[in-house]
Amino acid sequence: MVTTLNCATGTLDPYVPSTERPWTRRRIAHLAKRMGFGASPAQIEAIYNSNTNPTDLVDTIIDNAIAKPITPEPEWAYWQVSDYGNPDTVGDQAIQQIYEWITTWIGEMASNNNFKEKLELFWHNHFVTRLDDYNCPSYMYQYHKILKENVLGNFKTFTHAIGTTPAMLVFLNGVQNTRFEPNENYARELMELFTMGEGNGYTQQDIVEVARALTGWNDVDTTDFCGPIGFQPFFHDNGMKTIFEQTGTWDYDDVHNLIFEHRGNETAQYICTKLYSYFVNPEIDETIVNELAATFIANDFDLVPVYRRLFKSEHFFDEANMDIQVKSPIDMMVTYLRESEFPHEQYFDAELNYNQLYLFLYFQASNLGQQLLNPINVAGWSGNRAWVNSSTLVGRWQIMDALIFEGYENFKYILIDFAKNISDNSSDPEFITQLIIDHFLPVGLQSPQDYERATNIFKSDYVPSNYFEDGTWTLDYDEDVVAAQVALLMRHISRIPEFQFS
Numbered sequence: 001m002v003t004t005l006n007c008a009t010g011t012l013d014p015y016v017p018s019t020e021r022p023w024t025r026r027r028i029a030h031l032a033k034r035m036g037f038g039a040s041p042a043q044i045e046a047i048y049n050s051n052t053n054p055t056d057l058v059d060t061i062i063d064n065a066i067a068k069p070i071t072p073e074p075e076w077a078y079w080q081v082s083d084y085g086n087p088d089t090v091g092d093q094a095i096q097q098i099y100e101w102i103t104t105w106i107g108e109m110a111s112n113n114n115f116k117e118k119l120e121l122f123w124h125n126h127f128v129t130r131l132d133d134y135n136c137p138s139y140m141y142q143y144h145k146i147l148k149e150n151v152l153g154n155f156k157t158f159t160h161a162i163g164t165t166p167a168m169l170v171f172l173n174g175v176q177n178t179r180f181e182p183n184e185n186y187a188r189e190l191m192e193l194f195t196m197g198e199g200n201g202y203t204q205q206d207i208v209e210v211a212r213a214l215t216g217w218n219d220v221d222t223t224d225f226c227g228p229i230g231f232q233p234f235f236h237d238n239g240m241k242t243i244f245e246q247t248g249t250w251d252y253d254d255v256h257n258l259i260f261e262h263r264g265n266e267t268a269q270y271i272c273t274k275l276y277s278y279f280v281n282p283e284i285d286e287t288i289v290n291e292l293a294a295t296f297i298a299n300d301f302d303l304v305p306v307y308r309r310l311f312k313s314e315h316f317f318d319e320a321n322m323d324i325q326v327k328s329p330i331d332m333m334v335t336y337l338r339e340s341e342f343p344h345e346q347y348f349d350a351e352l353n354y355n356q357l358y359l360f361l362y363f364q365a366s367n368l369g370q371q372l373l374n375p376i377n378v379a380g381w382s383g384n385r386a387w388v389n390s391s392t393l394v395g396r397w398q399i400m401d402a403l404i405f406e407g408y409e410n411f412k413y414i415l416i417d418f419a420k421n422i423s424d425n426s427s428d429p430e431f432i433t434q435l436i437i438d439h440f441l442p443v444g445l446q447s448p449q450d451y452e453r454a455t456n457i458f459k460s461d462y463v464p465s466n467y468f469e470d471g472t473w474t475l476d477y478d479e480d481v482v483a484a485q486v487a488l489l490m491r492h493i494s495r496i497p498e499f500q501f502s
Contacts (some may be wrong), residue, residue, distance in 0.1 A: 006283035010314035103358035119151035143167035179237035198272035242321035268293035400494035
């Protein structure tokens with residue numbers, strides 16, 4: 001296994017551009033990828049040429065995410081099986097509802113205001129449930145709604161709310177946890193994966209006692225699949241329990257209070273470590289994490305102060321933290337749509353009521369091991385380098401081929417306009433090639449020879465070489481030819497190893 005060192009410097013003090021650390025397009029692109037899913041050349045240029053400083057920009061991104069309305073509730077948000085009508089069509093209807101919701105989410109990721117969706121992607125891999133296990137569109141929606149409502153809220157409230165969603169109660173056997181037969185699954189994962197971290201501040205006996213305190217959240221109506229799940233006092237254990245050396249007749253609310261009152265340091269450290277690993281660098285800087293954890297605790301576990309301090313920091317903007325994270329399949333595809341200005345919204349099918357391109361992305365990501373709302377297990381996807389192996393790398397290339405040449409087949413003008421806009425309608429193939437490469441690969445290529453090779457690919461065999469010298473060739477030369485040139489260059493870029501990183 002390849003091990004890398006975290007060479008990033010800088011503190012959590014706000015990043016102030018200087019001669020040594022100037023405000024560059026690369027830093028803007030870095031922020032756009034980590035706080036969302038990338039940005040187009042025009043968006044990056046607009047920020048670069050504005051008077052917006054990094055601190056204000058981060059505040060604006062976060063404030064816009066906070067102000068963003070919750071996605072409208074679908075009519076089937078609380079349906080049980082009996083609400084579907086014809087029992088013979090329940091399966092087909094349920095699949096349709098799942099497709100509608102997941103493609104709506106992908107569409108929100110591809111929108112301009114998408115920090116909230118990036119957070120949802122992170123937190124759904126933290127508070128893991130699996131659609132394949134609970135298999136109800138209404139449970140899926142209710143779970144995702146909790147994510148949407150809390151990713152910019154208070155972590156204590158978030159943790160308390162997620163444990164009583166039907167999706168979680170079914171996935172981790174909370175519905176089977178009664179005073180007659182306690183089930184320890186959720187109690188264990190609540191401490192091991194959701195708050196404190198594995199083996200960090202709790203014992204097996206704590207797990208046993210927490211399980212007893214969590215009893216009573218069971219099916220309200222066991223005769224109708226996908227029905228409501230609520231607290232049933234008859235099934236709750238009212239007896240004395242000792243948790244973290246504290247004794248009382250603890251219940252669901254008490255367990256969460258005990259965790260944050262008596263294991264708050266462990267929880268803050270664990271959560272801030274995960275945030276740092278995902279949004280900054282997989283190699284942990286303990287000093288930075290310790291300071292983030294202190295911020296987390298000082299703000300009573302509100303998440304936004306942690307986000308603001310992290311993303312504004314000189315440490316976050318350090319070049320050593322740029323282009324080092326392997327993109328997840330969803331990240332790779334959605335970022336490409338945004339960075340290439342692909343007209344993805346045009347694929348909405350009114351009859352099906354979902355965007356067919358987004359459904360394609362969903363299936364392709366699933367084939368590469370990232371099926372949305374279905375992480376591989378309760379611990380979630382490992383991420384980073386685990387996304388790429390000899391099989392998935394070829395799959396990633398093939399998906400990029402499909403997206404690039406879909407653009408060529410149907411939106412030639414988009415490819416040409418992209419090249420015109422990024423180069424100010426230059427007729428210099430070397431200049432155009434470099435600008436396109438540096439947009440998709442902010443770290444650039446390793447040598448002049450690499451740029452020369454890419455320029456030759458862009459020139460292609462479709463254009464006589466002397467046309468580049470005598471001025472015959474421009475980006476208005478021939479629509480089919482120029483669009484093919486841009487597509488071939490993008491295909492070449494997508495196969496460069498650095499393309500897999502953000």
